[in-house]
Amino acid sequence: xxxxxxxxxxxxxxxxxxxxxxSHARPDxxxxxxxxxxxxxxxxxxxxxxLRESWYCSSGCRKHFTIERHTLxxxxxxxxxxxxxxxxxxxxxx
Amino acid sequence: xLCRANxxxxxxxxxxxxxxxxxxxxxxxxEPDQRHPCIAxxxxxxxxxxxxxxxxxxxYQRNALTGCDKTHDGGVLGRLDRRVVTHIATAxxxxxxGVQRRRTLARESDEGVVPETTETHRSLCGDCVTDGHxxxxxxxxxxxxxxxxxxxxxxxDANVDRSxxxxxxxxxxxxxxxxxxxxxxxxxxxxxxxxxxxxxxRVDETEPESTPSADTKxxxxxxxxxxxxxxxxxxxxxRLTVGGQSHSTSCPLEQGETEVGxxxxxxxxxxxxxxxxxxxxxxxxxxxxxxxxxxEAAQRCQLIHSIILxxxxxxxxxxxxxxxxxxxxxxxxxxARYSAFGLLWRGLRKQSWPRIWREPExxxxxxxxxxxxxxxxxxxxxxxxxxxxxxxxxxVDRAYLGSGGSGRNTAIVRSNYLTPEGVAFYDRSLELYNxxxxxxxxxxxxxxxxxxxLAHTDSALRTMHWRAEVNKxxxxxxxxxxxxxxxxxxxxLDVSTHTRYPIMGALYHPPGGTIRHDAVVWGYARGxxxxxVDLFQQTEVLDILTEGDHGSGKVTGVRTSRGDISTxxxxxxxxxxxxxxxxxxxxxxxxxxxxxxxxxTEPVKTFLxxxxxxxxxxxxxxxxxxxxxxxxxxVDPVATYNMGGTxxxxxxxxxxxxxxxxxxxxxxLLRQWAGLCDMTPDYSPVMGPTPVDGxxxxxxxxxxxxxxxxxxxxQMAACVANGATPDLIxxxxxxxxxxxxxxxxxxxxxxxx
Numbered sequence: 001x002x003x004x005x006x007x008x009x010x011x012x013x014x015x016x017x018x019x020x021x022x023s024h025a026r027p028d029x030x031x032x033x034x035x036x037x038x039x040x041x042x043x044x045x046x047x048x049x050x051l052r053e054s055w056y057c058s059s060g061c062r063k064h065f066t067i068e069r070h071t072l073x074x075x076x077x078x079x080x081x082x083x084x085x086x087x088x089x090x091x092x093x094x
Numbered sequence: 095x096l097c098r099a100n101x102x103x104x105x106x107x108x109x110x111x112x113x114x115x116x117x118x119x120x121x122x123x124x125e126p127d128q129r130h131p132c133i134a135x136x137x138x139x140x141x142x143x144x145x146x147x148x149x150x151x152x153x154y155q156r157n158a159l160t161g162c163d164k165t166h167d168g169g170v171l172g173r174l175d176r177r178v179v180t181h182i183a184t185a186x187x188x189x190x191x192g193v194q195r196r197r198t199l200a201r202e203s204d205e206g207v208v209p210e211t212t213e214t215h216r217s218l219c220g221d222c223v224t225d226g227h228x229x230x231x232x233x234x235x236x237x238x239x240x241x242x243x244x245x246x247x248x249x250x251d252a253n254v255d256r257s258x259x260x261x262x263x264x265x266x267x268x269x270x271x272x273x274x275x276x277x278x279x280x281x282x283x284x285x286x287x288x289x290x291x292x293x294x295x296r297v298d299e300t301e302p303e304s305t306p307s308a309d310t311k312x313x314x315x316x317x318x319x320x321x322x323x324x325x326x327x328x329x330x331x332x333r334l335t336v337g338g339q340s341h342s343t344s345c346p347l348e349q350g351e352t353e354v355g356x357x358x359x360x361x362x363x364x365x366x367x368x369x370x371x372x373x374x375x376x377x378x379x380x381x382x383x384x385x386x387x388x389x390e391a392a393q394r395c396q397l398i399h400s401i402i403l404x405x406x407x408x409x410x411x412x413x414x415x416x417x418x419x420x421x422x423x424x425x426x427x428x429x430a431r432y433s434a435f436g437l438l439w440r441g442l443r444k445q446s447w448p449r450i451w452r453e454p455e456x457x458x459x460x461x462x463x464x465x466x467x468x469x470x471x472x473x474x475x476x477x478x479x480x481x482x483x484x485x486x487x488x489x490v491d492r493a494y495l496g497s498g499g500s501g502r503n504t505a506i507v508r509s510n511y512l513t514p515e516g517v518a519f520y521d522r523s524l525e526l527y528n529x530x531x532x533x534x535x536x537x538x539x540x541x542x543x544x545x546x547x548l549a550h551t552d553s554a555l556r557t558m559h560w561r562a563e564v565n566k567x568x569x570x571x572x573x574x575x576x577x578x579x580x581x582x583x584x585x586x587l588d589v590s591t592h593t594r595y596p597i598m599g600a601l602y603h604p605p606g607g608t609i610r611h612d613a614v615v616w617g618y619a620r621g622x623x624x625x626x627v628d629l630f631q632q633t634e635v636l637d638i639l640t641e642g643d644h645g646s647g648k649v650t651g652v653r654t655s656r657g658d659i660s661t662x663x664x665x666x667x668x669x670x671x672x673x674x675x676x677x678x679x680x681x682x683x684x685x686x687x688x689x690x691x692x693x694x695t696e697p698v699k700t701f702l703x704x705x706x707x708x709x710x711x712x713x714x715x716x717x718x719x720x721x722x723x724x725x726x727x728x729v730d731p732v733a734t735y736n737m738g739g740t741x742x743x744x745x746x747x748x749x750x751x752x753x754x755x756x757x758x759x760x761x762x763l764l765r766q767w768a769g770l771c772d773m774t775p776d777y778s779p780v781m782g783p784t785p786v787d788g789x790x791x792x793x794x795x796x797x798x799x800x801x802x803x804x805x806x807x808x809q810m811a812a813c814v815a816n817g818a819t820p821d822l823i824x825x826x827x828x829x830x831x832x833x834x835x836x837x838x839x840x841x842x843x844x845x846x847x
Contacts, residue, residue: 048674
C-alpha cells in the first residue's frame with residue numbers, strides 16, 4: 001500500500017486519492033503552437049527514479065498538490081500545495 | 095499481360111448466386127512495360143461489400159483497377175477484402191520468383207466470398223497463370239481455351255478457334271461459363287489433335303444408350319477435354335473440375351435446368367456423383383457396382399494402401415522441405431528438429447537434447463542491435479533474418495529472454511479491435527500465430543477457443559455492436575450474442591438479471607484464444623539463433639552512443655554491461671522500460687509505465703471453454719490446459735516500475751470474478767504477479783523510426799503487446815530492413831502525437847475504463 005502524504009490531511013492510502021500523473025508546466029494556450037500543446041498533452045519523461053507528479057485529495061481536502069515520488073521504490077518526499085513553499089505542510093514522507 | 099481485362103458486364107465469367115454478385119474477371123496490366131510473364135490474377139467484385147482486384151502476385155505492379163497494393167502473402171491489402179486478396183494472391187505461382195503455388199482453400203465463406211469461387215477460378219484459370227515456362231503464347235491460349243466465352247469476343251486477338259462448334263460450358267450459380275476447348279497457336283498439331291478430341295467427345299454425347307443420365311452425358315466432354323488438355327500441355331496437376339454440363343449455347347439459365355450449387359462440398363459431391371455414374375455407365379465398371387464382396391474388400395484394401403502411401407509421401411515431402419529449409423539457412427548449424435520420431439529416437443538412445451540456442455561470443459560490432467529479448471525483440475530479429483537476410487544482429491536483455499511482459503502476460507490472442515487500423519494489424523498477428531507452430535517447429539499450444547467480451551451496460555453493448563460491425567467489414571469473425579447464447583457457450587457464467595452488473599450481451603470472437611507465451615519466446619529465440627542471430631542475456635544497456643545533436647543525431651553504438659557495440663541501428667523493444675532506453679537518445683515518448691497484475695488459481699477440471707473478458711468488472715479470465723484459472727485485470731492507476739503485488743488487487747479481483755462466476759468461490763489463488771505496461775494515451779503502440787537516425791522504437795504496447803508480437807516483429811523487421819515504414823504500421827508512428835492523429839483503441843484494447 002502506498003501512503004501518500006497530503007499537505008492538508010497527512011498520510012493517506014493512495015486509494016483515497018486520485019493520481020493525476022506527471023506534473024509539467026502548462027504552456028500558454030493562447031501563444032503556443034499546436035505541436036507544443038500536443039507535446040505537453042502527450043509526451044512524458046516517465047523516468048525510473050524520482051518524479052514530480054500531481055495528486056488530487058479526492059476524498060479528503062479536495063486539493064491538488066504535487067509531490068516527488070521514486071517510481072521504483074515508492075518513496076515519497078516534499079509534498080507541495082500550489083502556491084506554497086516546500087516544507088510548509090503537515091505531510092510526512094514514508 | 096497474359097489475360098485481358100473485361101469491363102464490367104462484358105461477358106465476364108460470373109460466379110455467385112446473384113445475391114452475392116461475385117464476379118470474376120481478369121485484371122489488365124496498366125502499362126505494357128510492367129508486363130510480367132508470371133501471372134494474371136482474377137479480380138473479385140464482391141457485390142455489397144466492396145471491390146477488390148488482385149493484379150499481379152509478384153507485387154510487380156499496383157493493382158490496375160483499384161490501386162490496392164498486394165503482395166504474395168497478402169501484405170497490405172485493400173480495405174475490405176483482404177481475405178480474398180490473400181487467397182487469390184497465394185493461389186498462383188510465379189516461375190520467375192520461384193514461388194510455389196499454394197493451393198490454400200479459403201476458410202471463410204460467410205461474407206460474400208465463397209471458397210469455391212476461388213477454387214472454381216483456379217479450376218478455370220489456374221492454367222492461364224503459367225505453364226511453368228512463362229510461355230506467354232501458350233498461356234494465353236490456355237487461358238482463352240478455358241474461358242472461351244470470356245475471351246471469345248477477343249478471338250481476333252488471340253486466334254481463338256471458333257470453328258469447333260459446340261462448346262462445352264458449365265454452370266456456376268446462375269451463370270454459365272463456356273469452354274473453347276482449344277490449344278494455343280504455339281502448338282498447331284496439338285490444336286488439331288484437340289479438335290479431333292472434342293469432335294469425338296461430341297459424338298459420344300450423342301449416344302444416349304451409353305449414357306444413363308443427363309448429367310453423365312453432359313459431363314463427359316469438358317472433363318475429358320480438360321484431361322486431354324492437361325496431357326497435351328504437360329500440365330499434369332490435378333485440377334478441380336466443377337461438375338457442370340455442356341451446352342451448345344450461352345443462354346441464361348432456363349427453367350428446369352440443373353443449377354450447380356455454390357457450396358464447394360456440393361460441387362465436389364456432384365463431381366463424385368458424376369464420376370460414379372460415369373464409371374457405372376462403362377461395362378467394365380458395372381461389375382464393380384454389382385456388390386461383389388471380394389471386390390469390395392479389395393477396394394477397401396486399395397483405399398487403405400493409397401491412404402498409407404499418401405501419408406508416407408507427405409511425410410517424406412515434409413522432411414525434404416524441412417531439410418531444404420534448414421540447408422538454406424546457411425553456414426550455421428540448423429537446430430535439431432522436434433518431431434514425434436525424434437522424440438522416440440532420442441528416448442530410445444537416451445540422448446539429451448541440445449541447448450535450444452547458443453551462448454554466443456560477444457562481438458564489438460553488429461549491423462543491428464535489438465534491446466529487449468522478449469517476443470517483440472526476438473520476433474524482430476527472427477524476421478529480419480528470415481525475411482530480409484540480415485543476420486548480423488545482437489539481441490540484448492538485462493535479465494533472461496522472456497523475463498518481461500512476454501512471460502507475464504495472460505497469453506490471450508484476438509483481433510476484434512475497434513479501429514480499422516487496429517483490426518488489420520492484429521488480424522495479421524493472429525494469422526502468424528496460427529501458423530507459428532509449423533513455422534518455428536515448436537508447439538506453441540495455440541488453443542483457438544473463442545473469446546467473449548461481456549457487456550454489462552447499454553453503452554458497452556453499443557460499443558460491442560460497433561466493434562462487431564468494424565470487424566465484419568474487415569472480414570473478422572465477430573458477432574454480438576445474447577445472454578442465452580452466452581450461457582450455452584460458458585455455463586459457469588451468471589447471466590441472471592439480478593446481479594450488480596447483469597450480462598446484457600457479449601462480443602463473441604471465435605478465432606480468439608490462448609497460447610503458451612514461453613513457447614512463443616523460445617520458438618523465436620531458437621529460430622533467430624538458427625539464422626545466426628546472437629542472443630545475449632544478462633546484458634544491460636547502459637547508454638546509446640550517438641553523434642550529432644541530442645534528440646536528432648545518429649546512432650553509432652550501444653554501451654552495455656559487457657562492453658561497447660558499434661552499430662548503426664538500434665531497435666528499442668523494451669516495453670515497460672521503453673522510456674528509460676529512449677531517454678538515452680533524448681527521445682521523449684508518450685508513455686507512462688503502469689504495472690498490471692495477474693493471478694492464477696489452483697488447477698481444477700476444465701469447465702471454462704472460452705476466454706471471458708469483462709470491461710466493466712476490469713477482469714479477464716481463461717482456463718489453462720493444466721486447469722488453472724488465469725486472471726488478469728486493468729493496470730494499476732499509479733505509474734511505477736515496481737512489480738510488487740498488492741492486496742487491493744486480489745480483493746478487487748476476487749469480488750469481480752465471483753460476480754461473473756459465483757460457483758468458483760471455493761477456489762484458491764495460488765500466486766499473483768505483475769508486469770510492466772507501457773501505456774500510451776490512445777491505447778495504440780508506437781512503432782517505427784524516431785527523430786534520431788537509426789533509432790527505432792517498437793513500444794507503447796500497454797496491455798496488448800503479446801497478441802501483437804509476431805506482426806510487430808514482422809513489420810519492424812521490414813521497417814528496419816527497407817528504411818521505410820510499412821503501411822500496416824504507418825498509423826502507429828511516433829509523429830502521430832505531435833500531428834494529432836491518434837488511433838483511439840481504448841474502447842477495445844483494455845479492461846481499464
